[in-house]
Amino acid sequence: MTKVDMTIEICGMSGDGTIAAGQLLNTALIQAGLYLIAFDSYPAEIRGFGRCVTHSRVGDEEMLALNSKAHVLISLDDEQSLSRLPFLDDEAVILFDNRPLSYVSSEKTLPAHIEPEMHPYGIPFGDLASEAMGSRRGRNMVALGGFSGIFGLPPGYFHNAIRKKFGSKDDKTVQDNIRCFDAGIQYALDHFKGLPVNGLAAQREVAPNDRLLVSGNEAVAKGALAGGLKFYYGYPITPATPVMEFLSRALPEVGGAMMQMEDEMASIGGVLGSFFAGRRAMTATSGPGFALMTELIAHATITETPAVIVNAQRGGPGTGLPTKTEQSDLGAAVFGGPGDSARIVLAPANVSECYYFTARSFQIAEKYQSPVILLTDFFLHNRVESIPEPKAKAAEVADGNLYPGPTDKDPYRRYKITDSGISPRAIPGMEGYIFRATGLEHTENGIPDYTPGLHMNMSEKRHRKIQGALQDLPEPVRFFKEEKLDIGVVAWGSTFGSALEAVKKARKEGIPADVLKISSIYPYHANHIKEFMDICGEVLIPELNLEGQLANLIGHLHRKCVWRLNQVTGVPMPASDILARIRSILGS
Amino acid sequence: MKTPGKSLAGKITAIAESRKFSIRSGSLPTWCPGCGYFGIHQGINDAIQQTGIAHHRVVVVSGVGCAGRYPFFVNAYGFHSAHGRALPVATGVKTANPELTVFAVGGDGDGIGIGGGHLPHVARKDININYILFDNSIYGLTKGQPSPSSPIGLKTKASPGGNDAAPLNATLMALAYGASFVARLYAGDPRAIATAVLEGIKHPGFSFFHVYTSCVTFDKQNKTWDHLRERTHSLPRDYDASDQKNAMNLVLDDDYAMGIIYKKKGNRPEDQSDHPF
Numbered sequence: 001m002t003k004v005d006m007t008i009e010i011c012g013m014s015g016d017g018t019i020a021a022g023q024l025l026n027t028a029l030i031q032a033g034l035y036l037i038a039f040d041s042y043p044a045e046i047r048g049f050g051r052c053v054t055h056s057r058v059g060d061e062e063m064l065a066l067n068s069k070a071h072v073l074i075s076l077d078d079e080q081s082l083s084r085l086p087f088l089d090d091e092a093v094i095l096f097d098n099r100p101l102s103y104v105s106s107e108k109t110l111p112a113h114i115e116p117e118m119h120p121y122g123i124p125f126g127d128l129a130s131e132a133m134g135s136r137r138g139r140n141m142v143a144l145g146g147f148s149g150i151f152g153l154p155p156g157y158f159h160n161a162i163r164k165k166f167g168s169k170d171d172k173t174v175q176d177n178i179r180c181f182d183a184g185i186q187y188a189l190d191h192f193k194g195l196p197v198n199g200l201a202a203q204r205e206v207a208p209n210d211r212l213l214v215s216g217n218e219a220v221a222k223g224a225l226a227g228g229l230k231f232y233y234g235y236p237i238t239p240a241t242p243v244m245e246f247l248s249r250a251l252p253e254v255g256g257a258m259m260q261m262e263d264e265m266a267s268i269g270g271v272l273g274s275f276f277a278g279r280r281a282m283t284a285t286s287g288p289g290f291a292l293m294t295e296l297i298a299h300a301t302i303t304e305t306p307a308v309i310v311n312a313q314r315g316g317p318g319t320g321l322p323t324k325t326e327q328s329d330l331g332a333a334v335f336g337g338p339g340d341s342a343r344i345v346l347a348p349a350n351v352s353e354c355y356y357f358t359a360r361s362f363q364i365a366e367k368y369q370s371p372v373i374l375l376t377d378f379f380l381h382n383r384v385e386s387i388p389e390p391k392a393k394a395a396e397v398a399d400g401n402l403y404p405g406p407t408d409k410d411p412y413r414r415y416k417i418t419d420s421g422i423s424p425r426a427i428p429g430m431e432g433y434i435f436r437a438t439g440l441e442h443t444e445n446g447i448p449d450y451t452p453g454l455h456m457n458m459s460e461k462r463h464r465k466i467q468g469a470l471q472d473l474p475e476p477v478r479f480f481k482e483e484k485l486d487i488g489v490v491a492w493g494s495t496f497g498s499a500l501e502a503v504k505k506a507r508k509e510g511i512p513a514d515v516l517k518i519s520s521i522y523p524y525h526a527n528h529i530k531e532f533m534d535i536c537g538e539v540l541i542p543e544l545n546l547e548g549q550l551a552n553l554i555g556h557l558h559r560k561c562v563w564r565l566n567q568v569t570g571v572p573m574p575a576s577d578i579l580a581r582i583r584s585i586l587g588s
Numbered sequence: 589m590k591t592p593g594k595s596l597a598g599k600i601t602a603i604a605e606s607r608k609f610s611i612r613s614g615s616l617p618t619w620c621p622g623c624g625y626f627g628i629h630q631g632i633n634d635a636i637q638q639t640g641i642a643h644h645r646v647v648v649v650s651g652v653g654c655a656g657r658y659p660f661f662v663n664a665y666g667f668h669s670a671h672g673r674a675l676p677v678a679t680g681v682k683t684a685n686p687e688l689t690v691f692a693v694g695g696d697g698d699g700i701g702i703g704g705g706h707l708p709h710v711a712r713k714d715i716n717i718n719y720i721l722f723d724n725s726i727y728g729l730t731k732g733q734p735s736p737s738s739p740i741g742l743k744t745k746a747s748p749g750g751n752d753a754a755p756l757n758a759t760l761m762a763l764a765y766g767a768s769f770v771a772r773l774y775a776g777d778p779r780a781i782a783t784a785v786l787e788g789i790k791h792p793g794f795s796f797f798h799v800y801t802s803c804v805t806f807d808k809q810n811k812t813w814d815h816l817r818e819r820t821h822s823l824p825r826d827y828d829a830s831d832q833k834n835a836m837n838l839v840l841d842d843d844y845a846m847g848i849i850y851k852k853k854g855n856r857p858e859d860q861s862d863h864p865f
């Protein structure tokens with residue numbers, strides 16, 4: 001049985017139904033019991049002259065990262081797809097419309113450019129769609145039908161996917177799409193010999209499938225609900241908006257609500273107000289919105305008010321690259337804001353972690369009376385993965401507050417200096433514990449005070465508290481067991497998957513390598529990280545930012561300079577680039 | 589024969605026992621002697637006392653400035669937030685626990701300068717917050733610069749040639765934003781403040797109180813006590829506060845008519861949707 005590891009791209013112009021076709025393809029593929037990771041790229045403009053590409057990688061085992069080479073290209077617009085040719089496998093299968101509209105000049109069609117080793121399959125997408133539903137709009141479905149026929153995937157998988165996607169509209173839409181799909185599959189079976197090629201499903205045993213197709217956006221939103229979220233305050237921003245949209249439907253069902261605010265300062269203000277009043281709340285944003293939140297996040301560190309903030313990073317600075325991925329807000333998340341404003345920063349590395357970290361962050365925010373920033377990114381939010389249904393444990397989402405008791409009264413010291421740095425926090429409505437939270441430095445009683453020594457003591461208390469949170473934060477994880485390594489890759493966030501894949505490949509080449517996943521960016525597990533670095537000859541930190549923001553934060557833990565791999569190309573870091581860097585560092 | 593000392597002690601005991609001032613916190617106000625904020629403080633305190641609401645069910649959220657210190661002087665839960673952010677934080681508090689009585693307070697710089705973008709949205713969402721704008725038309729805590737409501741020509745250290753921007757009219761703004769309860773008040777009349785705030789607390793939506801007050805330390809030329817006392821006056825006897833157009837006309841014509849300027853008709857609990865906000 002051959003191992004499946006196949007990458008399929010669909011490329012078209014915005015408006016061609018590229019993204020919709022990609023979604024259907026993914027839904028169909030996981031029914032075949034395959035593991036999947038998928039990610040779309042699209043322009044910031046809704047209907048401009050932009051290229052849309054969906055990218056789906058499927059295989060027999062968990063897919064850690066995207067592949068930089070695609071094995072199949074489904075072209076819905078040849079002119080756009082030409083740009084994808086350099087990213088195709090040498091023997092790629094290409095599906096294209098062999099009867100394009102008459103105004104498309106022949107040199108702009110794919111057949112004029114396809115390499116001889118590749119396998120072109122021409123199908124009249126547009127014409128077949130016109131026959132099947134009376135409109136060329138169904139071309140994307142015809143293309144999927146062609147794919148299904150060529151690779152021997154049961155049409156039922158796609159029919160189910162179509163019903164699932166369009167079922168809520170009307171029966172005609174479903175039937176039109178199915179007719180187009182069937183026309184495509186029939187054409188492939190009638191016209192091509194030797195099908196199925198390189199079978200995806202037919203030649204393999206279909207494993208029982210307990211996995212769901214979940215996007216990072218959905219995982220964050222569902223994780224928040226599992227974490228007891230009641231109120232969401234937000235402002236639309238790519239790529240975090242789907243979280244807000246999802247929760248606007250889901251929160252009323254649990255007695256909560258989503259409130260769209262006038263700006264991100266108001267969003268974080270609402271979150272602080274809610275937590276102050278004892279209810280769980282959160283907001284999700286991206287770099288430009290996060291910049292505006294910096295003020296109240298720093299304020300929350302001194303008032304010791306819990307908050308949960310998702311920063312779905314995109315290309316920056318400024319408005320940056322709204323629809324491209326990057327990991328360049330680490331510095332802003334950890335250090336953003338005036339003063340010594342230590343806060344908790346977590347970085348999920350995949351869709352499952354988007355769920356579990358979000359769910360967990362509410363209790364952590366309450367327990368440590370601190371903002372918890374979830375540092376996700378565009379790639380994490382917009383990717384879909386096939387994952388087992390996530391389910392948060394009750395103990396991890398239980399109330400994390402330390403409330404004052406009768407012995408804390410008269411006077412109640414809201415900011416009592418303790419060994420842990422945690423002081424009992426009263427909630428408005430509790431009798432006998434009136435206090436004021438203030439952004440001014442304050443006494444244990446919460447009264448503004450700037451006497452010498454006080455600020456030092458209070459700053460130390462807050463620092464102690466945040467460092468103490470390490471016990472509850474996810475520890476760094478390594479994956480292999482050697483006691484000596486030529487090279488260790490330290491990775492965080494969405495780049496981790498590529499790092500692990502690169503390390504697995506390096507090991508196959510005989511390189512003693514391992515990867516350390518850092519989930520808790522701040523505070524960080526210095527001892528764990530140092531222990532790992534100590535057994536590494538070399539340390540490499542690959543990141544999607546130019547200045548090596550994690551490397552700058554933790555690089556000092558290694559006895560010599562850490563190696564860096566920094567890319568700001570707007571796309572996820574290819575595992576092949578990390579592997580190449582590993583080889584070049586070791587001089588092999 | 590009672591000595592004056594004994595009689596005073598008796599009075600103090602009687603006042604303490606009446607708990608009339610229990611709404612005051614143990615912290616003495618940090619405002620300058622003669623500050624208009626004392627009058628506002630008195631007015632709000634009276635209103636809270638009259639409602640009989642338990643003090644631990646009251647939350648006062650403030651921004652930054654002289655008025656930002658207000659929560660420290662009230663015996664209630666307080667959140668001294670960042671400059672301009674009192675309204676969003678108050679929105680979060682009220683949303684999270686609608687059973688709390690929520691006040692937001694701040695000065696003119698805080699409310700219609702740095703935080704000016706929040707007022708329209710709290711008004712249009714009609715969130716049940718009582719927002720008291722302490723408008724002395726100057727930045728006091730930073731020692732006297734022109735504020736968004738300073739008159740043209742005001743000379744300060746930061747405007748030696750005279751302020752050259754026109755003043756904002758917060759009452760008119762609130763009316764234009766659709767606030768469902770708008771009052772304009774004078775810090776020298778704490779009783780009127782108490783009456784209006786009491787009405788506002790009962791009003792089941794956003795209540796806006798624009799309070800004219802003076803900064804005795806940094807403004808000797810514009811909103812002085814004399815200036816305000818001479819000009820402020822009550823609303824016309826037959827004034828209809830339920831008519832928004834009428835209210836806007838009044839405010840456009842008369843900068844100094846004080847009282848409940850507008851109260852939306854039908855803004856009663858039974859008219860509210862069951863939306864949790």
